[in-house]
Amino acid sequence: MVFSSLIFLFLFLPITVLIYYVSPMKLRNAVLLAVSLIFYAWGEPIYIFIMIFSTVFDYFNGLLIDKYRYRKTIARAIFIFSMIGSLGILGFFKYSGFVVNNINLLLNLHIQAADLPLPVGISFYTFQTMSYIVDVYKGKVPVQRNFISFGAYVTMFPQLVAGPIVKYDDIAGQLVTRKVTLDRFGEGAELFIRGLAKKVLLANNIGLLWTSVKSTPIEELTVLSAWLGIIAFTLQIYFDFSGYTDMARGLGKMFGFDFMENFRYPYISKSVTEFWRRWHISLGTWFREYVYIPLGGNRLGLMKQLRNLLVVWFLTGLWHGASWNFIIWGLYFGFFVMIEKLLLLRWLGRMPASVSHVYTLLVVIIGWVLFEMDTLASAWHFIGVMFGFGGHDFADRQTLYDLSTNVVFLVVLACCATPLPGKILAYMKEKWRVAGVIVVPMIYVIFMVLSTAYLVNDTYNPFLYFRF
Template identity: 55%
Template sequence: MVFSSLVFLFTFLPITLVVYYLAPWKIKNIVLLIASLVFYAWGEPVYIILMLLSITFNYFMGRDIDFNQDEPVKKKRSLILAIVVNIFILGFFKYYVFLVQTINSILSINIPYRELALPIGISFYTFQTLSYIIDVYMGKVKVQKNIFNFGLYVSLFPQLIAGPIIKYIDVANQIEHRKLSIDSFGVGTMYFIRGLAKKVLLANNIGLLHTAIIGMEFSEISVLTAWLGGIAYTLQIYFDFGGYSDMAIGLGRMLGFNFMKNFDYPYISKSITEFWHRWHISLSTWFKEYVYIPLGGNKVSVPRHIINIMIVWFLTGLWHGASWNFVVWGLYYGVLLLIEKYILGKYIGKMPQVLQHIYLVVIVIIGWVFFFSPDMGYAARYIGCMFDVGGAGFINKSAVYYFLTNIILILICAIGSTPYVHRLFKILVFKTKKKHIWSAVVIYGILFLIVIAYLVSATYNPFLYFRF
């Protein structure tokens, strides 16, 4: 089930909210847990068993680590077991085929394998359980003794499928003590509708341009066409994933939870370093706290720091998908971050802001080519077309057609990826008299109706990050 489906909007969500708000406080978490499991089972009826096993295993491992607080050897043994089992499950379902294919390719052998369907959201909920186990071990959080509350943390449907990655330490108190209010519900509704509009009106439509271009033969792709395809995907993935995150945050607010911001207008950045402080913030924070800092962070020698950065970005790329193009995408950013820190950083900072921004956007667009390509061969040929190698020259008829028919949409998306539209809206609506809040209600109501009109005639439109 996806947030941008009519079944979710007019069946699952209304029923869940009504039952949740009518339920006594003592069973609200049970209601949410059941709703979350139904939500997951709707699309993954088989893998709900895997999730329940993950919940049960990690619950008891947390209890075991807490029980052995005064016995360091046993406590550490339990931590290692929990980490190994979680990583093994994630690795088996996500990387088994990739590993066998790589071995077959390198050794020129033919080990038979069977394609496995990737359990939706497994990368996200595995990282959440790992953060819980590690934090219990470190004494940062108290162990959760109620298995239903722990199950809710792992499976909470607003952020179950594609994040944000929520650390237990950030929601531990909210799971047991949270406030529901009309104001919070209203703010959550606005977040949700805004995210829904980003997905349906912007991501889906600009995605049509990207889909059309990657469906072309390389001999037909001119430089302009290739860059249009890269720009389209750059905007699509932001509004798709950013829209999902807004919806997740909004749903959380409706239910009394406050989730961390996952995007902070990343395309207004002026360096790669700044970009990764603004893009997929929950994932960056997770790797920083549970991989980068334990490796020593930047409080080590320069060679060791370089190794730490490359380890983190190798794992970041691999986390996104079982393919070498994702690994290269991660290493691409690792190298760029090191170059900025040790070589170009001081020079980039002295450039005019416009040039800094152009530098960032060009680097990011090229990076997304690795991300959307099915393999490295495709990525290499597509990037070649972007720089007039092996394509159809600088410009051709199809390039002119795609440019003229999509330039308005591209400009709308480009402006929408900045904070200025939202700032103007807040100034016009919320920084005037209170009665103007009704203007917001009307605006968001109309926006919702427009979205529904699109969805009525739309086909299935999953989020891009569902594949991870």
């Protein structure tokens, strides 16, 4: 089940909200746990046992680490056992086929790799349980002795499928006590509807253009169509993922939780370093706190800092998927981050903002080719077309048609990827009393009606980060 579906919007969510709010406060974590398990089992009834096992596994590991806290050898052994277990489950389902295929390629073997579907959200909830165990082991958070509360944290359906990755420390207090007012619920509903509109009205529609370009044989692509297609994907993945995250954060507020902001207008960035401070913030925060800093961060000299960055970006790519495309994509961005740290950031700071902005967008757009294509070979071929290699025409009739029918929509999307729409809504609420009371709520009603109409009439409703 995904948030942008009619069954979630008009069946699951209303029933869940009703049950949650008629329940006594002390039972609400249990309600949240129960509905989260139903939400997950709706599409993957078998793989729910993996999530339950991970929850039980690290609940007891946390208790044991706390019990043997002053017997360092035992506590360390339990900690290592927990890390191996969590990474082992993630590795088996997500990376075993990739490892076997590469062994076959290197050694000319024919080992049969198990064709296992990837359990939805496994990368997210595995990272959450791991961060909990690390923080308990380091004494940063008290162990959670209430299994229902811990289970609600791990399985919480608003952020289960696609994040943001919520560290236990961030919501430990909210699991015990949280307050929901009508205004807070309304803020959550507004955030959810904005996310729904971004996902359904913007991402889905511009995604049709990318789907058309991607399905075109490489020899038939023109230079302009390649650029038009990858720009469409650049916008699609932002509105798709950030829209889904907004829905998650909105749902969190509706149930009394504050989840961290995961996107902060990344396409207005003036460096690759800044882009990654604005894109998938919770993932970057996780790797910084649990990989980069433990490796030494920037405290051990320049060479080790660059090594640590290389490790982080390799893992960032690998986290996204079991493919060399993702690994190269991660290292590609790591290269630019390291070059900026060594030299380029000083130059970018002296350049006009427009130049540094164009540079950043160019790097990011090319990166999305590596991310989205099925193989490295297809990515290189597509990039070659973008830059005129291979004798491709600059444009043809189909390209001009695609451009003319999408140019206005692309401009709208570009504006919506900036803080401008949010500032307009905030200004209307603050300065125009009638707008704050009538116009703005009507805008959200229109968003909801249009999104619903789209979902009723269209079958194209992918979620790109569902595969991670």
